[in-house]
Amino acid sequence: MSGTAVTMVNVQVDGEWKQFPKGMRLIEACMQSGKFIPHYCYHPKLSSPGNCRMCLVELGMPKMTPDRKSVLGEDGRPELSWSPRPVISCATEVSEGMGVRTSSPLVEECRNGVMEFLLINHPLDCPICDKAGECRLQEFSVEFGKGESRLLEEKVKKPKRVDIGERIVLDDERCIMCSRCIRFMQEIAKDDVLGFLNRGSHTTLAVYPGKRLDSNYSLNTVDICPVGALTSKDFRFKMRVWFLKETKSIDVTCGTGSNIVISSRENIVRRITPRENDAVNSCWMPDSHRLNFHYLHSDDRLKEPAVRGLESPVAWKTALATAAEKLRGSRPEETAVIASARMTLEELFLVRRLAAALGVRNVDILPRPQKGDGFLVSDDGNPNTSGAKLLGLATGRLPEIAQAIEAGRVTKLVVLGEDAADCGISETALKSLDLLVAMGFLANKTTPHATVVLPSSAWAEKRGSMINVKGRLQRLNQAIQPPGQARDDWEILRDLIALLAGTNGLHSIEEVFRQVAAETPALQGLTLSRIGDLGIQL
Amino acid sequence: MSALHPTPHPKERRIIFENISKPGYAADIDTYIANGGYESLKKAVTMKPSEIIDAVKAANLRGRGGAGFPCGTKWSFIKYDDGKPHYIVVNGDESEPGTFKDRYILHQDPHQLIEGLAISAFATNTRLAYIYIRCEFPHAAKIVWKAIQEAKARGFIGKNLLGSGFDLDIYVHQGAGAYICGEETALLESLEGKRAYPRIKPPYFPAVLGLYMKPTIVNNVETLCHVKHILRIGAAEYARMGTPGDGGTRTMCVSGDVMRPGIYEFPCGAVTIRELIFDVCGGLKPGRTLKAVIPGGSSAKIMRAGEVYKIKGKGPDGTMVDKDLPMLDVVMDASTLQSVGTMMGSAGVMVLDDSRDMVWALNNLNQFYAHESCGQCTPCREGSLWMSKMTTRMLDGGGRDKDPKTLQDIANNIAGRTICAFGEACSWPTQSFLAKFPEEFEKAARS
Ligand SMILES: Cc1cc2nc3c(=O)[nH]c(=O)nc-3n(C[C@H](O)[C@H](O)[C@H](O)COP(=O)(O)O)c2cc1C
Ligand code: SF4
Ligand code: SF4
Ligand code: FES
Numbered sequence A: 001m002s003g004t005a006v007t008m009v010n011v012q013v014d015g016e017w018k019q020f021p022k023g024m025r026l027i028e029a030c031m032q033s034g035k036f037i038p039h040y041c042y043h044p045k046l047s048s049p050g051n052c053r054m055c056l057v058e059l060g061m062p063k064m065t066p067d068r069k070s071v072l073g074e075d076g077r078p079e080l081s082w083s084p085r086p087v088i089s090c091a092t093e094v095s096e097g098m099g100v101r102t103s104s105p106l107v108e109e110c111r112n113g114v115m116e117f118l119l120i121n122h123p124l125d126c127p128i129c130d131k132a133g134e135c136r137l138q139e140f141s142v143e144f145g146k147g148e149s150r151l152l153e154e155k156v157k158k159p160k161r162v163d164i165g166e167r168i169v170l171d172d173e174r175c176i177m178c179s180r181c182i183r184f185m186q187e188i189a190k191d192d193v194l195g196f197l198n199r200g201s202h203t204t205l206a207v208y209p210g211k212r213l214d215s216n217y218s219l220n221t222v223d224i225c226p227v228g229a230l231t232s233k234d235f236r237f238k239m240r241v242w243f244l245k246e247t248k249s250i251d252v253t254c255g256t257g258s259n260i261v262i263s264s265r266e267n268i269v270r271r272i273t274p275r276e277n278d279a280v281n282s283c284w285m286p287d288s289h290r291l292n293f294h295y296l297h298s299d300d301r302l303k304e305p306a307v308r309g310l311e312s313p314v315a316w317k318t319a320l321a322t323a324a325e326k327l328r329g330s331r332p333e334e335t336a337v338i339a340s341a342r343m344t345l346e347e348l349f350l351v352r353r354l355a356a357a358l359g360v361r362n363v364d365i366l367p368r369p370q371k372g373d374g375f376l377v378s379d380d381g382n383p384n385t386s387g388a389k390l391l392g393l394a395t396g397r398l399p400e401i402a403q404a405i406e407a408g409r410v411t412k413l414v415v416l417g418e419d420a421a422d423c424g425i426s427e428t429a430l431k432s433l434d435l436l437v438a439m440g441f442l443a444n445k446t447t448p449h450a451t452v453v454l455p456s457s458a459w460a461e462k463r464g465s466m467i468n469v470k471g472r473l474q475r476l477n478q479a480i481q482p483p484g485q486a487r488d489d490w491e492i493l494r495d496l497i498a499l500l501a502g503t504n505g506l507h508s509i510e511e512v513f514r515q516v517a518a519e520t521p522a523l524q525g526l527t528l529s530r531i532g533d534l535g536i537q538l
Numbered sequence B: 001m002s003a004l005h006p007t008p009h010p011k012e013r014r015i016i017f018e019n020i021s022k023p024g025y026a027a028d029i030d031t032y033i034a035n036g037g038y039e040s041l042k043k044a045v046t047m048k049p050s051e052i053i054d055a056v057k058a059a060n061l062r063g064r065g066g067a068g069f070p071c072g073t074k075w076s077f078i079k080y081d082d083g084k085p086h087y088i089v090v091n092g093d094e095s096e097p098g099t100f101k102d103r104y105i106l107h108q109d110p111h112q113l114i115e116g117l118a119i120s121a122f123a124t125n126t127r128l129a130y131i132y133i134r135c136e137f138p139h140a141a142k143i144v145w146k147a148i149q150e151a152k153a154r155g156f157i158g159k160n161l162l163g164s165g166f167d168l169d170i171y172v173h174q175g176a177g178a179y180i181c182g183e184e185t186a187l188l189e190s191l192e193g194k195r196a197y198p199r200i201k202p203p204y205f206p207a208v209l210g211l212y213m214k215p216t217i218v219n220n221v222e223t224l225c226h227v228k229h230i231l232r233i234g235a236a237e238y239a240r241m242g243t244p245g246d247g248g249t250r251t252m253c254v255s256g257d258v259m260r261p262g263i264y265e266f267p268c269g270a271v272t273i274r275e276l277i278f279d280v281c282g283g284l285k286p287g288r289t290l291k292a293v294i295p296g297g298s299s300a301k302i303m304r305a306g307e308v309y310k311i312k313g314k315g316p317d318g319t320m321v322d323k324d325l326p327m328l329d330v331v332m333d334a335s336t337l338q339s340v341g342t343m344m345g346s347a348g349v350m351v352l353d354d355s356r357d358m359v360w361a362l363n364n365l366n367q368f369y370a371h372e373s374c375g376q377c378t379p380c381r382e383g384s385l386w387m388s389k390m391t392t393r394m395l396d397g398g399g400r401d402k403d404p405k406t407l408q409d410i411a412n413n414i415a416g417r418t419i420c421a422f423g424e425a426c427s428w429p430t431q432s433f434l435a436k437f438p439e440e441f442e443k444a445a446r447s
Helices: A026-032 A105-120 A136-144 A180-188 A219-224 A316-327 A345-358 A385-390 A398-406 A427-431 A489-501 A509-519 B029-034 B039-044 B049-058 B071-076 B102-108 B110-124 B138-153 B184-191 B221-233 B235-241 B273-280 B334-339 B358-372 B378-395 B403-414 B422-436 B438-446
Strands: A008-013 A016-021 A056-062 A080-082 A098-101 A168-170 A194-197 A204-207 A230-232 A245-250 A259-265 A268-274 A335-339 A363-365 A412-416 A435-440 A452-455 A464-467 A472-476 B087-092 B128-133 B169-174 B216-220 B249-256 B262-267 B290-294 B308-314 B320-326 B348-353
Touching: A008 A026, A016 A026, A026 A056, A026 A098, A056 A105, A080 A098, A105 A136, A105 B378, A105 B403, A168 A219, A180 A194, A180 A219, A219 A230, A219 A268, A245 A472, A316 A412, A316 A435, A316 A452, A316 A489, A335 A345, A335 A398, A345 A363, A345 A385, A345 A412, A345 A464, A345 A489, A345 A509, A363 A398, A385 A464, A398 A427, A435 A489, A489 A509, B029 B110, B029 B138, B039 B110, B039 B221, B049 B071, B049 B110, B049 B221, B049 B235, B071 B110, B071 B216, B071 B221, B087 B110, B087 B184, B087 B221, B102 B110, B102 B138, B102 B221, B110 B128, B110 B138, B110 B169, B110 B216, B110 B221, B128 B138, B128 B184, B138 B169, B184 B216, B216 B221, B221 B235, B249 B273, B273 B290, B290 B358, B308 B334, B358 B378, B358 B422, B358 B438, B378 B403, B378 B422, B378 B438, B403 B422, B403 B438, B422 B438
Parallel strands: A008 A098, A335 A363, A335 A412, A412 A435, A435 A452, B087 B128, B087 B216, B128 B169, B249 B348
Antiparallel strands: A008 A016, A056 A080, A056 A098, A168 A230, A194 A204, A245 A259, A259 A268, A464 A472, B249 B262, B290 B348, B308 B320
């Protein structure tokens, strides 16, 4: 880091002196010291309104002499005078000589009190609440609650099942008025549509009259809502969260490569949520991207290999042998390979090997320029254009290849993970090809004309790596199994190359990556595991 | 009938209320000038700004809005030449139950406020001021607006006021109807056009990050009026009227079970509770005895008739000794009331006689606070309504054994743990009623 130096200040946390950068929020300093501070309204990426009062701690300030010097104790450290009044740690910034007590009878009493207040008007409908299992109110009740209700009166009634947006339902009775959603919409999504109505205990979250919570970032409010007040229509009542398996991966809908958690159960992806990575997407992701997974389980999935003229199902061996046989000995100028920048680095590396085995120059990927939103939707609709470029596969020759196919000069085509129809190749031209090998996971306009269909895996079903538009190398992880006979793309390619050029000794994805790294100066010394969960800037 | 008695009680000294309800006195500028108006401002513009602040400090003027903060000290938080715009915001939200003094100034003597405000602005290099008037005073807003226009037309405010080279613009802003708008930071939010949610302090102290995040002074209507009189009378003379820590006069609003409720003005520390009730206000209603007094607006802790407080005072040999101070002998000034565990607050004195049921009285206050909690922070939002529901149930004959203890716990879990002082305001009544009248709450709990 260059520029202004960070001033460090000494702060006593539960009796131990530690150093923190000046201006850091006290709650963060405590958490960094391993002292958990329960909180609702505080969020590391949002401003601190200090409204929930769950993070109250005891604060000490250095005792001062009349000439404003701090009084030092025997240990040479400032002597502290403790305020009888608790303070919120979320909006207090650390300063020199400050002291904090994160657990004491007073602090416990404060937490107990706030929990009791939050629960008296809460509907306690956990059995039917989607947030159950990941609800902060539930979590802290167990830790800091009394376990009995002293409220004898009726609870406050508020609107339930309020349709506030295209993708979100609000239950006002569950809302604890932490204002996280409001602040997110103001400060991050820059679409200030949420606010509170009424006063006191009748305070009610609502959208401004005539407005809807329809921003392409609206679902982030569901993630940060500490309770089940905001729920996703897509996920509502689908699954208890504690049954979900969580897999860390990345979004492949665009070049940003937002870090995600894939939540799945029994081979079905149930939801995608953003995973914090300050170098990429902070804590957020666009709705359009997180909901872009239902096709994983669509009827269009290719599940079995197919060979034109043979009765399906055909064995993988037969399908690959057919493709290899028809490709073998073909003249390079009559052959073309169209790959996809939605493929992983490992897969694209094998595409390059395949092209080399065939000796073809006619290789390219399909570019996907688009209008981004200046935030997390990138101008590039492909997640791995940088990877394709790094491997020399983004040749820009696609228009030329398409023309050659239309003109009949190219008669053998391998299409990997794309639809030839999207590449400017007409159906007539596809029909008149001598050979069309199509690898992919969804049926498209190309598949009906394919000589050989090779069903592969979607992003949630495999491992590998990609490089985002900013040059960050990141990892995909496998959450579920591919359907039917579908196989991992890199294995299909490896087997095909082996049939064409002899075995290549690649037995695992790690080995493929090692090969990529060995042949790519920018990746020198890297391994798949070294990329880590947060990726590596190249 | 006016709330101000036509002939002042001998103990009274009317400075702020001098012209209130005076026959023939009108709110227009000619009347004001004919009664010596704007002379203090003329004097002010010949003084150095720092001299004015020193005078206000020497006068021992404390804020009259409730918190009693020393006014001169508050002003000196503003750096005269920091290159930033400064604002003065006049708190005319007057909504504390039992408090009804500012309304008389706003309706009947607006130029007194404008003059005080102009002096304050001159002293603190403030070019823009707002007078925030609660929405329930629509007529006052019109009167003050008109007064501003008049003062501008005569050159008392506006560009180059009184040829001093100093510019001042004043605007009236009408509130939207919430008690919390009187809390100074909520008021600033409201003035900025937002929901009146009090700000967290730190970091949003008005003097540092006030209106539009600029250094801002928020003062009560009456406080600023006093400034005019400090310059008129002279700081030393003004200070001498009051007690060492509390200079000048103080208006009081007396309501409840006395023969002559109304507004009064005394030199600070001039009356005891006994004098106020039995002498100034004509005593209790026939056949009634005194039960309790809430001395400083609804938030102030209640005092029980017959109580004797232990306070520190000078003994005959000059050393500090414990002294007994009977409730009726408590002097109505900030430090004495504080030393007996309550406060002068907004000087809204509420008198309760033996016809009053204390559960009923507390429930009345609880309902007000539950209705007025802004709802921003958890303890006050949930606790204020819960307390109110409990006292309502107790009053309706549904009391349970544990109620007093639960009420006490709720109040203890609010006070000191909220964003703004409303937390204390709404829990002090419960805490003090329970402490002072336990038998009534125990009885209601058994019903
Ligand atoms: C809940 C609450 C309500 C308040 N209402 C008023 C009010 O109506 N008028 C007022 O002048 N001050 C009110 N105050 C006090 C103000 O916050 C502030 O202290 C005062 O306006 C400062 O002026 P002063 O120093 O001249 O007294 C209120 C405070 C609280 C906590
Ligand atoms: S809906 Fe959720 S995030 Fe929004 S204020 Fe309520 S509890 Fe907080
Ligand atoms: S204490 Fe009450 S009035 Fe003040 S901010 Fe909190 S909820 Fe609002
Ligand atoms: S986390 Fe600090 S007040 Fe909510």
